[in-house]
Amino acid sequence: xxxxxxxxxxxxxxxxxxxxxxxxxxxxxxxxxxxxxxxxxxxxxxxxxxxxxxxxxxxxxxxxxxxxxxxxxxxxxxxxxxxxxxxxxxxxxxxxxxxxxxxxxxxxxxxxxxxxxxxxxxxxxxxxxxxxxxxxxxxxxxxxxxxxxxxxxxxxxxxxxxxxxxxxxxxxxxxxxxxxxxxxxxxxxxxxxxxxxxxxxxxxxxxxxxxxxxxxxxxxxxxxxxxxxxxxxxxxxxxxxxxxxxxxxxxxxxxxxxxxxxxxxxxxxxxxxxxxxxxxxxxxxxxxxxxxxxxxxxxxxxxxxxxxxxxxxxxxxxxxxxxxxxxxxxxx
Numbered sequence: 001x002x003x004x005x006x007x008x009x010x011x012x013x014x015x016x017x018x019x020x021x022x023x024x025x026x027x028x029x030x031x032x033x034x035x036x037x038x039x040x041x042x043x044x045x046x047x048x049x050x051x052x053x054x055x056x057x058x059x060x061x062x063x064x065x066x067x068x069x070x071x072x073x074x075x076x077x078x079x080x081x082x083x084x085x086x087x088x089x090x091x092x093x094x095x096x097x098x099x100x101x102x103x104x105x106x107x108x109x110x111x112x113x114x115x116x117x118x119x120x121x122x123x124x125x126x127x128x129x130x131x132x133x134x135x136x137x138x139x140x141x142x143x144x145x146x147x148x149x150x151x152x153x154x155x156x157x158x159x160x161x162x163x164x165x166x167x168x169x170x171x172x173x174x175x176x177x178x179x180x181x182x183x184x185x186x187x188x189x190x191x192x193x194x195x196x197x198x199x200x201x202x203x204x205x206x207x208x209x210x211x212x213x214x215x216x217x218x219x220x221x222x223x224x225x226x227x228x229x230x231x232x233x234x235x236x237x238x239x240x241x242x243x244x245x246x247x248x249x250x251x252x253x254x255x256x257x258x259x260x261x262x263x264x265x266x267x268x269x270x271x272x273x274x275x276x277x278x279x280x281x282x283x284x285x286x287x288x289x290x291x292x293x294x295x296x297x298x299x300x301x302x303x304x305x306x307x308x309x310x311x312x313x314x315x316x317x318x319x320x321x322x323x324x325x326x327x328x329x330x331x332x
């Protein structure tokens with residue numbers, strides 16, 4: 001076991017040679033292939049659902065664990081399917097953008113298609129088992145939520161991403177589906193407050209995807225992949241990304257004023273410096289080459305890393321604030 005690589009794969013998307021890949025244990029390989037570093041956004045949404053259930057005095061640890069595993073593994077399966085579909089359609093060939101910022105298992109010869117299908121099958125099964133149990137426990141609405149989630153996993157790469165609906169799907173997944181649906185299967189009750197508190201986190205997650213799609217908009221346009229940034233154009237897409245960042249904080253303030261959240265949620269302002277750094281980058285043009293001090297293992301991504309750094313910090317602070325808010329609700 002290579003625990004150090006586990007940690008690295010959870011923080012970044014490491015670039016590996018075939019020799020380095022072969023030296024890894026199976027968990028490290030899965031973490032790299034599934035792009036585990038971005039799974040933290042899904043984990044955060046699942047944790048928010050659990051904390052809000054605790055806030056309302058209806059937390060069930062086992063059901064929350066099922067939500068956490070099911071959602072995280074479904075996201076991982078989607079990443080793997082995305083690589084398979086794009087490889088088979090020829091999108092990721094010829095040094096396409098995806099193959100530059102991290103290892104594409106098929107393009108770089110780390111796995112063959114049969115091997116990647118095994119990864120997808122095992123990951124999907126691990127996601128499906130807790131999902132099926134939650135359907136058994138919670139019934140018809142949980143089944144609908146599971147089917148909607150499965151549809152997004154299977155059809156995000158094609159056709160949704162190709163027709164400007166990928167970003168819309170991500171917004172729906174990380175908010176109403178993950179947090180609102182997660183709260184329901186944990187508690188057995190639907191809560192619109194749970195959906196409302198999901199909005200800052202789902203905006204943060206969507207901003208990361210928006211940044212990535214702006215980064216590769218030229219390559220996507222050439223491949224006839226009409227993501228929302230391709231449809232909007234770079235200038236308008238960057239303005240939308242900035243608006244989403246600002247909206248994250250505006251919604252937190254609104255939820256505090258509304259009384260849904262306590263003033264302790266103002267802790268998210270600590271992420272303000274990272275937000276401003278991301279906003280400043282979104283206001284500029286992407287350089288032709290990385291600056292001298294830019295991390296070499298991140299390029300050619302430019303907008304997405306700044307959005308991701310902010311999203312990770314904002315999500316952790318939002319989650320910490322929710323825990324304090326829930327503690328206050330339990331003891332007041």
